[in-house]
Amino acid sequence: MVKTGNQHAKSREKRPHDNPNPTENVDYGDSFEFQRVMMEEQLKSFQKFKQGLSHASEWEAQVGQTPHHVVYEEGKCRLLHYKAQTPTTHKTPLLIVFSLINRSYILDLKPGKSVVEKMVQAGFDVYLIDWGVTGPADQFLTLDDYINRYMYRMVEHIRQATGEDQINIMGYCMGGTMVGMYAALYPEKVRNLIMMASPFDFSTENCLLNLWADKEHFDVNKLVSAMGGNVPAWYLQSCFTIMKPLHNMLDKYIRFFDKMENEAFVDDFLTMEYWVNDNIPLAGPVYTQFVEDCFHENKLIQNELRLGTQMVDLSKITCPILSIIAEHDHLVLPESSTALNQATQSQDTEVIQFPTGHIGLSVSRGAMKELWPKSAQWLEKRSQ
Amino acid sequence: MTTTTENKQNGSRQTEEAYKNWASLYQQMTEEGMGLFRKSVETAQEMMPTPEAHQEMYRHWNDSFQQFMEKASVEGKAQDPSTYKELYTLWLENWSRQFDAYMRTPEFVENSGKNLEAFSDAKSQMGEWLEEYWHNLHLPSARDMREIYHKLYILERKQDAQDRKLDQINETLSQLLKAVQQPKNPVSPKKTVKATAKKQPKK
Incomplete structure (x- = not known):
């Protein structure tokens, strides 16, 4: 379409500087006008990128900020103690156990985004097990060692230090599964249980991990042996990444670019990335037993799993249980977590299904605002 | 020469x-x-x-x-x-x-x-x-190191088993001590006197 001189003048008058949508009133038939708008947009994008890069380059990891001190050590494991930040402290302390593939700061990511902080603010004396970083010297550690040695001793330490016979325990992901095993073996030492996205029933085929770990096509012993005894963090990380390839390798970076001029967003994004990419290796025998007994045979929920010389019988658990489930969790499906409630003899079970993902449970704004105050209340009522 | x-x-x-x-x-x-x-x-x-x-x-x-x-x-x-x-x-x-x-x-x-x-x-x-x-x-190769790590692991397990036994003995002892110190029937004054009498020589 050929334009007259007047039409050119008109389109120049309507320059979209103040328009929130700059391309809305542009006449794309006018190639000069189109190029000008495109260049302006590119310049804006460049400035946004520069600003975002400046935020990102100044960013420093400030994880694990809640004041604490180490009260017990064994091997590479440490027991961290966070004192309650209220004038009156609840009688029963809380022990937090997280997955063996994570670092200790995942539940104390940063001020305002910390489950530990929420619990100490609610008046709980919090203890947290830091499993340490698995190295070649730890390649013989089994689930029995982690539960019957390390966890057992740490619980004993807390019981002695506080003078309480029973303690509250909260587990996250694989840490929750381990807490379930501990509670089944030593039910007399547990007052209340909180399970955060913890798998117990591995029979569901809706989860990709269950499909991929199929025993016909996955030789776990061969893999562990080839890896030299421990399963490296990069292997585990790549399995989690490939479960949602487009989201993990494309979409999140596009969204980051879209909002990268926002300093708070950049901070949240980089903190999350720091966590997600900071996994640690897993001891080979633990991985092997988890895959064979849980993914292949689904022994835990059928009370057939053995730790050392003891059988883990979930029906021995009688204490109150709160199951926290992430609605959009692709790693641990809700049905896998809630199966625990039917397997135990507990008369007091509650399920909170929260609209977030697996990691969102511990870091999302919504979880900090609603989920954790509610969970703390649940625990308060049962810790008098 | x-x-x-x-x-x-x-x-x-x-x-x-x-x-x-x-x-x-x-x-x-x-x-x-x-x-x-x-x-x-x-x-x-x-x-x-x-x-x-x-x-x-x-x-x-x-x-x-x-x-x-x-x-x-x-x-x-x-x-x-x-x-x-x-x-x-x-x-x-x-x-x-x-x-x-x-x-x-x-x-x-x-x-x-x-x-x-x-x-x-x-x-x-x-x-x-x-x-x-x-x-x-x-x-030393990885295999050599693995052997050493395995020996260490076995030692740690043995030590842990000994510690657990000691813990059990301690627990049994403290329970026994409690049982000795506490009167079986606090209403009966005679038994309370006996328990106190037993406790004194220990001190």
């Missing part, structure tokens, strides 16, 4: 011996080198199933992609994005579903299993190659 001829003969014998030693060492090193080379060839052979598995996965991806396009062309008519962002979101959702469906197929699971197995075999071969390499250099 040796003559010049004898000296020359001794010298040439020494040179010959040195040469023989060098030749033997060279041969040994070459053989070791060839052994290592052979190992690396074997490693490469172990990886051979990988391209086949990839090819199979790619073929299956194509089939699955075709099905997806057919489905998308029908469903797409009902969706009409008005902005680029909507279009992107729609694209992302559809492709995420496609990937998820693809990764659930038996073909994907089977071939990724083959791929992982080939990788494990190759990595094991590489591990053995390195074991031999360190061994030839007279340095």
